[in-house]
Amino acid sequence: MMRTHTCGELRKSAVGTRVCLCGWADTVRDHGGLIFIDLRDRYGLTQVIFDPADSREAWDVAQSTRGEYVIRIEGVVEARPDNMVNTKLPTGEIEVRSSVIEVLNKSKTPPFPLDDEQAAKVSEDLRLTYRYMDLRRQRMLGNLVLRHKLLQAARNYLDALHFTEVETPILTKSTPEGARDYLVPSRVMPGTFYALPQAPQQYKQLLMVSGLDRYFQVARCFRDEDLRADRQPEFTQIDLEMSFITPEDIYGVIDGLLAAMMKTAGLGELALPIPRMTYADAMSRFGSDKPDLRFGMELTDLSELFKGTQFKVFGGVLEKGGVVKAINAKGLAAVPPRAIDDWTAMVKEAGLGGLAYIRVQDDGAWKSPIVKFFSDAEKAGLQEKLQIQNGDLILFAADKPAVVHVALGRLRLLSGAMAGAIPQNKFAFTWVTDFPLFEKNDEGQLQSMHHPFTAPRPQDLPLLETEPLKVCAQAYDIVLNGVELGGGSIRIHDPDTQASLFKVLGFPPNEIEERFGHLIRAFSFGAPPHGGLAIGADRLVMLLAGCESIRDVIAFPKTQKAMDMLMNAPAKVDARQLRDIHIQSVVAEPEGEKK
């Protein structure tokens, strides 16, 4: 028998028992006589003591043991004397007196320290190059275990609600209207390509046509776009779809799912139902379609107040149908000029002409380049609407609503963080509902905001071909702490509505047939009304684990250039492999590397 116990389970009740433990030498403390080895495995840490009087042979081996050696020990569990109990360890009341030690494997000196406090500062590329070492840390192991437990909880919850997990293909067809696809050349059909799925969207809808009724999948998805702290090129969704439902059914299922996962993470009872707000409200009040509701500092509409104002910048914008809005950055009156400069550059990038502000000094005086243009009534109105107190900083934006919202939404997050207004141990979920069905792309053409199978709200159907931008979708996002966790919609299930939507989007008939013909055909055989949603599993785990990067909850993540530092992927392949799949690279080989 290799081991009788793990390194995390021995307690006082085991005193007197003969045990075998296996694990890694976490630290070796050699006192010349006594030697202490903290033996570590996934489950914890147990102190093992070697006394030359017990076994000189074992003591010799213990003395030559180094950090990260893999060892197996045999010994007897002893209670520690009262004054030597280590209260920092769950196993701190006992130790194992060992007379048998076997080195199962030696280890080179680790490339970086493995204790969580020091490892947190180590450069991430080194951690990724030696990811298997990084994952030995309790923190990282804990993240992987939590991820597993959360997904397990999700599976149990959905199974109890009669959802069936179905695996859908990884080699599938390109869907050019979404993100950039990862392509896989076909060997058998020269010149053709599979694509890796951006989401199992069409398959899960086809499963509804099949009558599966309730589908889910812990699904790997692939999108060839640039990375962020919360975006990886391959990521995992908890993807689900249901038949014969209304949006209320989705809210109910997901509310319960998230509550179950919060509980599993040890984060207590989530108050249900999760609050909802419309997309229009989210944009107007928070300047974002994924509002962070952990703090206030909402956007305040001042358009009424400044109607007919003498201040030409605001007046001019209002005459052209724009809006004037502001946020009160509580307590930031003394923010350095440098910050205002940075923020000004940021809002200009967002399309604003400039950033107007008022510093409300401690003596109550308003220090501002624009206040001299305000009437007494306007000042009084500001005071009242923005609840201005000494020490506040007021930030104004005046332009078209879309520009004002984006600019102030970003300022709200930046200034809120700077003011320390964002509580860190809070979980503020919200649904964002009633998204527009369409948006205009850079070329001014209509495109689906979600995807082209999203159903319009029934009451908006008459507007579909006349005023498409006013049509709201039966689409909803679930948001946590300003992060888009997931989204979904009720789908179009009747071919007529689908056809008229394609028409509005301006898809030519031959293209519709080529790209969506299979789906339309399927829907012509009796598709049930259906809808669903997908949750970004990595993001959810990241937030519930209290991590700042999605990479910390993925076992083997990629760098910002989508490199796998451990495997060194992507990499060149043999010319033979390329020939087989009928691919020729147009990238010039550097001199000296030609074969």
Place this chain on the structure above:
RNA sequence: GGGGACAUAGCUCAAUUGGUUAGAGCGCCGCCCUGUCACGGCGGAGGUUGCGGGUUCGAGCCCCGUUGUCCCCGCCA
């Protein structure tokens, strides 16, 4: 595609205005030490300052380029 930050010992960092032999803590190696748990003490080894070029009497430091990592904008139906 764009903006920003960083790159010095195995790790984390320091190095005055451009000026002697590039330092510290941790780790590593050796010796000592019988109750430590971040053990302690003494000693030691360890550097092409990411790479390439330039300016200069002289470059870790200034300039240009390049590579890599991270953050953000664009992008992400």
